[in-house]
Amino acid sequence: MTQITLAELCIVAAAEAFRGNGEVIATGVGPIPRLGASLARMTHSPELMMTDGEAYLVEQPVPLGPRGYDDRKKAGHLPFSRFFDSAVWTGRRHAMVTPTQIDRFGQINLSRLGGTHEQPKTQMLGVRGFPGNTIYHPNSFFFPQHSTRVFVAGEVDMISGVGYNPARRVPGGNYTGVDLRRIITNLCVMDFGGTDHAMRVISLHPGVTFDAVQAATGFALERLDDLPETPLPDDAALAVIAAMDPHGVRAGVFRDNPPARAAA
C-alpha cells in the first residue's frame, strides 16, 4: 500500500477548517488549501460554495492541473466585478491563504520585506485583498515551511491583514468581523484560542514534538494540555484527494514529498 504523505495529512487538516462553515465561498489558494476546501465540499460540508478559480461557481469542485477549459460545470457566476459585494464585504467567505509572514497577533504580510515603504528591500505582491478579507470574513492559513522567518518575532514587516493586536486597532472601529481560524503547517495545526486570541497548538503531526514547533516559531506558543496527533486521512478522503488531484500536484508541495509521520 502506498504510504500516506504529509501533503495528504495537511489536506485533511485544511478540510477541517472548512467544516460546518455554512453557505460561504470556500477559497483555498495553493494546492493544499484548495484540495482541503474541495475535500470538505465533497465530504462533510456540502453546503460550501466554490468557484472554478476564475469567475464561475461550481457545485463539483474543479480538479487541480491541466484539464479542458470547459470541463467545469457552471452553476453560477461570481466574477471579481461582484466579488466584494457578493462574498467579501458581506462576510460570506472563508479563505485559506499563505502569507509571507505572520506574527503572534495573527497580523500577516504579503506586501514587502525589509527596507522602507518608499524603498523596500524585497517587493512582493502588494496587500492584495488581505485588509478587506481579514476585517470582513473568516481566514485560515497554510504554511509549508514552519520557521522563524515565517512566524516572526515582533510584528510583520508590513501589516497587510488585521490581527488581534489592540495597539493597531483604531478606536471606534468595528472589528467584529475579524475571525482568524486555523493555521496548518508542515509541523502542526494551530488556532487562535489562547489567551487574548494567542496562537495555540491544537494538534501535532505524527512524530513532531511541541518543542520542535516552538523552536521554529519566533514567539511563545500556547498549547492544549493533551496534544492529540493530527488525524490521518481515511480511505474515503484519500480517494477524493486522488480524484481532485489527478496529476499529483500535491507531491510537489513539500521537498521530497515526505510521509505523514516525521522521521525520528
Next chain:
Amino acid sequence: MTRITEGTLDKRMSAAEIVAQLSDGMTLGIGGWGPRRKPMALVREILRSDLKDLTVVAYGGADVGMLCAAGKVRKLVFAFVSLDMIPLEPWFRKAREAGAIEVLELDEGMFQWGLKAAAFGLPFLPTRVGLGTDLAVLGGLKTVTSPYADAETLIAMPALKLDAALLHVNRSDWRGNVQLFGADTYYDEWFAKAAARSYVSCEDLVDRIEDHYPDDAQAQTFERCFVTGVVEMPCGAHPSSMPPLYGWDARALKAYADAAKDPGDWSAVADRFVGADEAGYLASFGGKEAVAALSLPIF
C-alpha cells in the same frame, strides 16, 4: 448652438491620436486585472511617446511593469502587480526596490470603492477596510465617524479621480457602444465612469452595433457617454489575455520577465516588447494567427 449630428458622434481615433490627448503629469487609469484584458496596444503607444510623470491607477500586470521600467511613472496606485503565472512582476519590483516610484498601496476592494467614489462625484466613500493594517498610516488615509447612533469609525476612502482611462474591449461601434465578453470584465466599467475621458481599444470595430450584434446588448457594461475615443486594435491585449478570444502569451510573458534579470536594462530590450509600431510588434510574436491560437488559462 451646435447641433449634434450622427457624424459628430464618430469617436474613431488612431492610437497615436489618443496618446496625443494625454499629457505629462496626468492620472491615468488602466483597466483589466493582472495579466488579463489589459489595453497593452495603447500602453505600447505610450511607451513609444515622450509622455512622462504619470500617476498610474491599475490592478497591475505587465502594463505597470513596462511603464515603471520605462520611467513613465511618478506615482503608482495599486493593490498588487502580478503576472499570475509569474507571481512577482519583475520590472515593478526593480522600480520599487530602487525607490524609483511613489506609491499609494490599497486593498483590492478599497481600490474599486475609490473608483466608485470618483464615478459618483463624491470626495470619499466610507469603509472598514484598512483599519487595523498599515494602509491607513502609509497612505495618509483619514477616518470619519458615523453621524448615527453607532458612531462607528471608518476609513474615508478618497475618490480615485482619473484624468483618463484606457480600456480594451471585445467590440465597439464608432459611437462608443461597447460590448465586453469573457468570464469576468473586472472593474472596467468603473474605470470608465471614474475618468474624465475614457479611450477604448477594441478587437472588433463595427459601424452601427445594432445592425450587427443587437442580441449582445447586455454585454455593454458601460454606456457610450463614458467613451471619448475608440480605436480598433486586434490582439490589442497581447501579451495579456482577452477572453473568449485568446489567453495570455506565457512565452512572451516569460521572455519579458527573464529580460528583467541582470543587467535588466529596459532600454536594451524595449524594442522586443514594444516595437516601432503595432504591426511590427504583432509580427514579432507570430501575428494574429498565433495570438488567436493562445489557449485560455486554466485555474
